Amino acid sequence: MSKIKSFDLSNVKLSQLVIHKVGNKTQEEPIELAEFEIEIENYSPLYKSVMDYFLKSFKPGPMYHFAAPEGQESFTDNEVFVATEAIFSNPYEQFMTRSREMAELLFEASTHPRIKGGELFIAVLRDCVVDGDVVDAIGLFKAEHKEMFLTVGDKTDVGNFELEQSEGVSVKKLDKGCLIFKCEEEKGFKVMLKDSPTKSVEALYWKESFLQLKPREDNFFHTKNYLDMCVGFVEEVFNEDHAVEKPAQIDLLNRSLKYFNEKEDFNVVDFENNVIEEPEAIEAFQEYKVDFQEKKEIPVFDEFKVSKEAVRKSKKEFKSIIKLDKKINITISGNEQNVEKGYDSERNMNYYMIFFNEEE
Structure with a gap:
């Protein structure tokens, strides 16, 4: 049958x-x-x-x-x-x-x-x-x-x-x-x-x-809200104004998306411990969640079944590219610790330094 x-x-x-x-x-x-x-x-x-x-x-x-x-x-x-x-x-x-x-x-x-x-x-x-x-x-x-x-x-x-x-x-x-x-x-x-x-x-x-x-407050609704909140947290809090460079921002977005791609069930404690990790960042995320719920006037649940369709539709919001001078793009899909940002005083220009073991 x-x-x-x-x-x-x-x-x-x-x-x-x-x-x-x-x-x-x-x-x-x-x-x-x-x-x-x-x-x-x-x-x-x-x-x-x-x-x-x-x-x-x-x-x-x-x-x-x-x-x-x-x-x-x-x-x-x-x-x-x-x-x-x-x-x-x-x-x-x-x-x-x-x-x-x-x-x-x-x-x-x-x-x-x-x-x-x-x-x-x-x-x-x-x-x-x-x-x-x-x-x-x-x-x-x-x-x-x-x-x-x-x-x-x-x-x-x-x-x-x-x-x-x-x-x-x-x-x-x-x-x-x-x-x-x-x-x-x-x-x-x-x-x-x-x-x-x-x-x-x-x-x-x-x-x-x-x-x-x-x-309708279903699994799609809950998953989409949390993904939107992750993007909002990076854009509004976990950003350069708070001494967080672009590679680290993209890395957090990548790990958030990876979590929702791999998990069947969402649990906020598991998410915070395995994705956000740093205690100060977790505390900032929890504060942002309260503000997010109040501004959007929507509930944000701490446990729910992950909607893979919501994850698929939200992927375009998770930007993994650093755009430089409108002509150079750097795509970061992991290992953000291997990317360092600096400033060259002689050239009066910013730069990114990338460390790697093998070139494919």
Whole structure:
């Protein structure tokens, strides 16, 4: 008997689909609401293209819950949550009405001048595998960017082919998307966002103004917080202002990342003793952790299962390169004690001296 994967969207089935057009409200663009669902023949080329477009951007990563709107006490006051709950309870009767409500909520959230209007696809999906469970989901997908296409028509009576230009949505890239899974309803459902590399207004309005989400406090959340805290500690405390040279900073980052790569379970005492090591540095790290929690307003746990996906996504924050004069890079992946920094008074320049046994 094959083991069910922790996260798998390869066998998801489309049950219901509707498209609404949502413009930018402050730009006086209209909202156009559909009256009927769209039917697509199962497993046709169009069906496959649509499903790939909807789902291929979603990878294992952070999860969210619906949060309470500003000024409210409970996530049950979140209007997208309310519409979602109604669709899950009776999809065939509630889908069209509630999908129109969702489109109107998105329209109300589309107030920044840089937010682009576009098509909002809302779908009911079956057989999503999340954390090992097979569950239904509601998908919200927004297409904002159009591409031009050339279409070659049939051969004409005079012996040539017709050539036409058309505009449409490219299935290669999903602009905005989320999957709301039918589980953990008592906490505000599990919600997954399509990754966005930026924190621009255009990216955040979808998450914060429209959906109003908060991070789900799971192993990904705890691991990511600790990795962020390690980077912040080096940048703000364990730095040259406190007589710590760049090689030592990079070495601490490398050892921190190595610890999370190798360990299945995180323990703060073990981490401090084996990674930070020096008592004064450990004390400074503990003080920084208190400040980090207060400033970010998030809990930082001392024990948790390490999320390897969080480690993978955080690697780019752990810089192991010293950049000199924009033309010289020194990569340090260990043995920082073999790198010494000095100053040459005759040349009036800084230098690094590197000691090694063998050259490869």
